[in-house]
Amino acid sequence: MAEGFQTTVHDQVGGRSPDAYQTCADDNVPGRKGKRCDPCRTNGRWNYAVVLCKTCQQHQCEECSMNHSLNDIMVGHDLQGLEEDDQRKICTKHKQDLNIYCVDHDEMCCGLCGVMYHKQCTKVTDIKSGMKISLANLHGRCEYIDKGDEKRIQAYRSQVKVISEQIDIMKNEIDKLFDDFKCNVVHSTRDAVKTESKKIDEEKIVRTAITKDTDTTLATNIDDFNRIRLFTKKIRQHKNAISKQESDKHVLDFIFEFNKTLLSFIQSGDDIGSLHIEKTFTKATSGSFVRPFMLRLLASRNFLKQGEDGDREPLISGLDFLPDGRIVAVDNWNHRLIVTDQQLNNLATHLLASTPQDIVTTSDQKVAITTCSDGKILNFNINADNTIIELPSFHCNRDYENISTMPGDWFCATTFRHKYPVSKVSGTLGEKEFEPNLPMKQLKYNEAVTTYIQNRQIVVLIDFSDNSINFHDVSGNTVITIVRRHASIQIPRGVCVGPGDCVFVCSQNTNSIVQLSPTGRLIGSCKVEMSMPRCVAVSKDGTKLVVSNKVKGNTKLQIYELQ
Template identity: 90%
Template sequence: MAEGYQTTVHDQVGGRSVDSDQTCADDNVPGRKGKRCDPCRTNGRWNDAVVLCKTCQQHQCEDCSMNHSLNDIIVGHDLQGLEEDDQRKICIKHKQDLNIYCVDHDEMCCGLCGVMYHKQCTEVTDIKCEYIDKGDEKRIQAYRSQVKVIPEQIDIMKNEIDKLFDDFKCNVVHSTRDAVKTESKKIDEEKIVRTAITKDTDTTLATNIDDFNRIRLFTKKIRQHKNAISKQESDKHVLDFIFEFNKTLLSFIQSGDDIGSLHIEKTFTKATSGSFVRPFMLRLLASRNLKQGEDGDKEPVISGLDFLPDGRIVAVDNWNRRLIVTDQQLNNLATHLLASSPQDIVTTSDQKVAITTSSCTAVVNKREDVEVK
């Protein structure tokens, strides 16, 4: 099983391999175990790489990797040792993880290789083990987070209930104290009145006059204080402090029901096999401005695009009725004039493409098969 997909198909231009300037064949020199530094190789030097920068998607030597600590723009890039790189299995061509397995070719490749070179294969499988493991770890972390939140929610509810009881208790205590205080004040006032009456009558009895006049005077004093004494006697009462809980609360407590419930539900997710959909990073490989041709053509409008198995790109220009063939760097290799305005294009076999076109006079779609040499 190959560790990296490396095409041998030629692009019919001088017999040159489509990626001859990008292959890593020089990294496989007999007796050499290390990888070449990509920035150095671009500048014509051949230094051994010591790290892989996942952000730059480059193998780098020690000197080149030092730029990550000197240049503020690239500080914080994800640098990994080559031992980790070897474990992860990097595609030689595209410097991406080998996460696609082609059963037809019995080899591993990256997602970009799968789209470009294995689209016509009958069975291409997305290797998900690493992502399943990571997904399981994330789920366990999510479970732990949820489990951690539940006791916190119970504590919040408990605190709210405790607050209700504390407030209720505080109100009850204040109310009873106020009632006792009011009663005590009233009793003290009545006692003062009775003390004054007793003192007044005692003074009368102690008057140094004859008994007849003393009794007459004492009787007069009693008549004067009769209303005050009668009012105190008629206002005698006893306070009864009657305490009750809310009947709904009592019914709930007496019912024996749990104060809450916990339900654990399973939601099954459907696994998708053979899919290349996964988190990815977009990187600009090539771009080209489309301009109006000198022979009177309109400004191009590309309405469809696809890849040939050898890596070449085929596109259709709707306004100028043209089929355009380019290499991966968008260099024009060939142009074909079409009979009708093309709508879209798709590769159907090794060198053939199917183009959908529409008539200018009627809304009728038809298919035109073209062989690309």
């Protein structure tokens, strides 16, 4: 009898002896274990049983067990799934025993699968050891999430404190405005009253002097005609002075009113501010648990030696995806902006006035393009109908090559002929260094590329000159730098951020796309069907990867599915 088969009561009820099972040569195939389908065995076929029909007293495969739902006579039979120990543990692809475990993909596989699909995986071992490692990783992941949750709660409390402080600051500023305003108003009114009082007192002194003068003159000189005539003249003069005072009499009206904008705001009943609590879902940020990706080629485009528009053979120096899945690229040699679909069919082309270096998507339909030695960054809107509209560009004091987006209005960009290799640049906020400052190193033209991991505030700098990949963590008060070099990465070129904050790097001399964790741990490497890959980008949904190369006479653009 073949190894692994045992005679059961059900075998003998049908009138067959245990020796009858040896008549099939397939029984003697080494390594096969588990129950055979009894109806298939009778017909000389080999299929593995998945259920036991207690009514029929037979082990049956999936196909034979379907008769229980198709045949009215067999409806209601007692079907029981085989215990795990009775089921086959073989690879469905290669029909070999599942005897190894890939921790990176959390799956059992046969030896052939290990060679074909898991050669680049970091942890491939026996099943028992693999399960222990996987379980330990799972526990570690739970601990990592717990610590992350604690940090988030602390961050929330800090934000609440900051908001309260900001409200107090605003309240104090408003109180100061009102206090200053009140002080100015009171001071102005008091000055007006003081001036008016002084004028009234001066006029009263004049009137008092007039009255005293006339009374004295009348009492002492009433019998002298000449003096009476002089007195009469003086009376007329005094009357004129009094009349002038009477005509100059006025009333001060203190007319006070608040700023109309302030009044309308108060009368509207609107809140003096607003609070919005936004929930942002981020992809996994623990590099330790990012699984290796495999690539499946979806489409490939070969450029002619003489460009399709009669130009030079193109050099794709920058790639990115629009949110709707369209691909944008810049042709450095022919000064073109190119838009394609996911089958790499050309949708639109625009001739640029400057030499493009790199391209990045900034919003749903907008892109920014760095230019070579031109001191400006171009901006375009690519409509849904593939119409390309040029927007105002902005000038820079430095020359930028590779570019990626940052929060707000900032870009992270490599620069050359400057003491820092990477800078922050904005069309509205200008240019500035990272704070804290990155390590100083002046680069030459076409000597480095960069990308920015937004969830972690990490600047990734690929330095061609020393074959290094530098991870600069700028989230704290000091820069934490990790430098990585891997034997599987030979002349790194293009770089981009993928799912789980992992980093994809073009390894030019190995014709591969290498996947790294955010801390530089090697996760996996996949060959691409082109020589010397140069630029790479991942779609916004993390399902596609596009890559280009630089090989004279064999320039390609390819799109892959990330599996």
